Amino acid sequence: MKTRFDTFDLVCSITELQRLIGMRVNQIYDIDNRTYLIRLQKSEEKCVLLLESGNRFHSTAFEWPKNTAPSGFSMKMRKHLKNKRLESLKQIGSHRIVDFQFGSGEAAYHIILEVYDRGNIILTDHELTILNILRPHTDADKIKFAVKQKYPIDRIQTETMPSLEIIKQKLESTKVGEPLKKILNPLLEFGAALIDHVLLKTGFEIGCKLGKNFKIESDMDKLMSALKLADEILMNAKKQSIHGYIIQKKESKPTQNGEENFIMANIDFHPELLEQYKNQPHKKFETFDSAVDEYFSTMEDQKLDLKALQQERDALKKLENVKKDHDHRLLDLEKIQTVDKDKAELITRNQNLVDNAIFAIQSALANQLSWPDIQTLLQEAQSQNDPVATAIKQLKLETNHISLYLTDPYSEFDNSDSNNDEIHELKPMIIDIDLAHSAYANATKYYDKKRSAAKKQQKTIESQGKALKSAERKTKQTLKEVQSINSINKARKVYWFEKFYWFITSENYLVIGGRDQQQNELIVKRYLRTGDIYVHADLTGASSIVIKNPTGNPVPPKTLAEAGTMAVAYSVAWEAKVIAGAWWVNSEQVSKTAPTGEYLTTGSFMIRGKKNYLPPCQLIMGLGFLFRLEDSSIERHKDERRVRTLEDDDEDNNEKEKNETTLEDSEIPLEGDSDDDDDEENKNTNDIEESKEMLDTIVESKIEEGDEKDDDDDDDDDDKQNFPDTQIKIDISGSNVKLLVDNKKPLNELIDSNNDEVIYLGDDKPVAITQRKSSKPEKSSGKLGIKSKGKSDAEQELSQSNKVMVGLKRGQKSRLKKMKEKYKDQDEEDRRLLMEVLKSDGAAKEDKRKNRSKLVQGQKQQNKRKKGVTVNNTAAEQRQIINMENNDIDDVGPAPEIDMLDHLTGKPLDEDELLFAVPVVAPYSTILNYKFKVKLMPGTGKRGKAAKTAVAVFLRDKLITSREKDLLKAVKDESIARNIPGKVKISAPQIQKLKK
DSSP: OOOSOOHHHHHHHHHHGGGGTTOEEEEEEESSSSEEEEEEEETTEEEEEEEETTTEEEEOOSOOOOOSSOOHHHHHHHHHHTTOBEEEEEEOTTSSEEEEEESOGGGOEEEEEEOSTTOEEEEEOTTOBEEEESSOEEOTTOOEESTTSBOOGGGOOOOSSOOHHHHHHHHHTSOTTOBHHHHHTTTOSSOHHHHHHHHHHTTOOTTOBBTTTBOHHHHHHHHHHHHHHHHHHHHHHHHSOOOEEEEEEEEEEEOTTSOEEEEEEEEEEESSOOGGGTTSOEEEESSHHHHHHHHHHTHHHHHHHHHHHHHHHHHHHHHHHHHHHHHHHHHHHHHHHHHHHHHHHHHHHTHHHHHHHHHHHHHHHHTTOOHHHHHHHHHHHHHTTOHHHHHEEEEEGGGTEEEEEEOOTTHHHHHHOTTOSSOOOOOOEEEEEETTSOHHHHHHHHHHHHHHHHHHHHHHHHHHHHHHHHHHHHHHHHHHHHHHHHHHHHHOOOOGGGGSEEEEOTTSOEEEEOSSHHHHHHIIIIIOOTTOEEEEESSTTOOOEEEOOTTOOOOOHHHHHHHHHHHHHTSHHHHHTOOBOEEEEEGGGEEOOOOTTOOOOTTOEEEESOOEEOOOBOOOEEEEEEEEEOGGGGGGGTTSSOOOOHHHHHOGGGHHHHHHHHHHTOOOOOTTOOOGGGTTTTSOHHHHHHOHHHHHHHHHHHHHHHHHHTTOOOOOTTSOOOOTTOEEEEEOSSSSOEEEEESSSOHHHHTGGGSOOEEEEOSSSOEEEEOSSOSSOOOEETTTTEEOTTSOHHHHHHHHHHHHHHTOOTTHHHHHHHHHHHTTTOOHHHHHHHHHHHTOHHHHHHHHHHHHHHHHHHHHHHHHHHHTOOOOOOHHHHHHHHHHHTOOOOOOOOOOOOGGGGGEESSOOTTOOEEEEEEEEEETTTTTTOSSEEEEEEEEEOHHHHHHHHHHHHHTOTTOOHHHHHHHHHSOHHHHHTTSOSSEEEEOTTHHHHHO
16 A cells, blocks of 8 residues: 655645645644644635655645644744745755745745655755754764754755666666666656556566566667656656546455455555556546545545454454364264274274283283383284284383274175175274273273263254354354444544534524634634624633524523533633523624724624623533434434423424414513513513614603703713613504603613623623723703703813723823824814725725615615604614624634534434434533433543543443444544533442442
């Protein structure tokens, strides 16, 4: 299997990757100590470049597992290369060395990748002085490759092949029989595969050898034409990109029934379909870069396939060995029975001879003759052709045995009477005879052995069926597990939200949260959409939580509470074991635009308007499993997670109608709106909060009326005041809008959402930066709290500016005074024109938003005046307008898919077809109905051990099916443990027994 680039591959890859020039380095990661990923970006175009020391480089579209913490080499590259533009990508000389230049001039840095031998990756400055090196060493020429040394670029050769004389000398100095490719490969910079290709193209046989298929005298010109063809191919590859090919071969896959299946294994990749591979199976790709990416990225899957294939072979081989062992045992027992029976028969037929031999040896021993003397007497008797002595072949006196050579005395009788079925001819054999027993006793002994072997044979035959069935059952189970886990790993689709903290609420809303500041930034910038809800906790390290709400309908309270629990759990509250609460706001209240003179760090946002606080939640999370359903099984789990009401428990037939009612009545009341006598008028408090313009109009009209009554000539209608001892309500139930005034509460509590409260939301507790209105009510007079005549406009303006300046940082007060003095005569129109001249994108965007919002609002107000009704925009329209005004979050990607939520279930049925399992950590109330779940609370246990314990609990479940067991086993431990909040205590039924 090919694992590294040759020169032809390297040249083709450089040609294709010229498209990356001009892209900037966004980030650098490391997969292992040899392989690194460089993420490049140019406006909307993105690409990931993979570099592996000594082996390869190519762009990749696959998701590679990155190290959790970057290595020192990655950090060094990040320091020097981040935000640098890729200026050039070229081969150094004719060697397999690639130079990536980032930046230009004295700010340039180089990444030098060596794709030969043990390989290397070297970071240098613009003068090629080494800043960092992956593998410091000293080569054979005593040249040091180390930090602060200069990279020796001048010693690199530029020719792809030597002259004809040098090649001829090398061939002449090589012994006959050496392969021609082996001789040429060290001399040329083409690669072994391309050499084979051109040799075949010019008429040489594959694997031709010096002196046999190749003659120096006659074939030299032919060889040089082949090498020139290789050089032309290499030159063309430097000019234009070409297709890519992956060469494959069939791997046999044995099955239990004897049939053979095949799988296709990738063995090689090339920029061209070389001559030697034309008859082999292959896959063609549009570009060589995509072929290389496919080859290396699927190598892990292929290794998994080959591993599964080897496991299947081992299992089947084990079963075959069991069968062979049983057959051998039965055959051996059969032979033992036959031999013992024949021995007993021979002893019986030669009874007199056997008894005489026993008597002779016993007599010698009785006369106290030594064993050597007995051997001498036996030899003398044999020399005299004594029949008894002749039959004795060996004395085994140490075991009190002798060996007799016995023949069948009735063989002549058997030949004369062939119809005798009772007597059959016995073959002569040497038989051990025990001197302590008679001939009859020795025969009986062999008969007993024969019966014992027969009993063993019968038992073996009886147990053979059970043993083979057991072995077959184990083999089938092994094959099933291997195939299922392999198919699960292949079918497993990693969803986009799994890189975050996530769960699916009990009402089927997707909730995601950031693991760190970068992910918090990404979630708000890319995934926070109109209609979504932003949830946060006023705690250090709390995650930014987003509830995905593509329908735009009001989010139910239960989902808000579950998201709040998640926000608190992923904060310091978990380790401190403190019960705390969270709050939520609409998506349009979250902004990345900081006030003038302020700067928002990564993962920090501005929250404008009112926060809706959630009740404190308990720190009880749960670990469970969701299962991916096959499409045919999805219908069985329809409305499994839905908004439930009390009526759902009694009337299951009206679930849909009750669900719609619940959605309408599930708004969270705003603070300050607590009048118990007018529940109908105040039930939809979000509409009141969003109707800013209508309230502003009403308040301004009341101020004008108060001005007329008190003969006040103040025309400052824009200065909005607080009205203590007065509460204004709006009735929008009919066609006319009614203003309800109550003296129970001040108006500023009702229209608190109009106050543009700006809150800095960072990693710590949110801090209020600036407020447009004072938190204390001013002195008022009259029924509606008209401002006092004692203060002039200038004094009021000065007091307001002083209040703003109190919250400014050091140095900002004097800066603000200078700005006021400089631009005191400049109005908004002058400022807009000036900013257009300066071509400031910020001003253009701001003016564009204002003009767009004014246009939309003016058009709607004009349409409503024609109808004679003065009402504010609807909630959806207002949200759209505010979103247009606040559209300051850049890098908004495509809308994420959340329609796959219905494909996941926590309550699989026996008839369901399940594809894979997905671990999920969520508030325990969310996964209460899951089939597999455990409770997580703050504790002292490690996350990895808790994950393994949970899986062990699930696997011991009596109701678990074999498919579910396979799916759970296929999930990696790190995938299960990564979303557990911290040190944890796990609780589940029977868990203590499992721990013991």
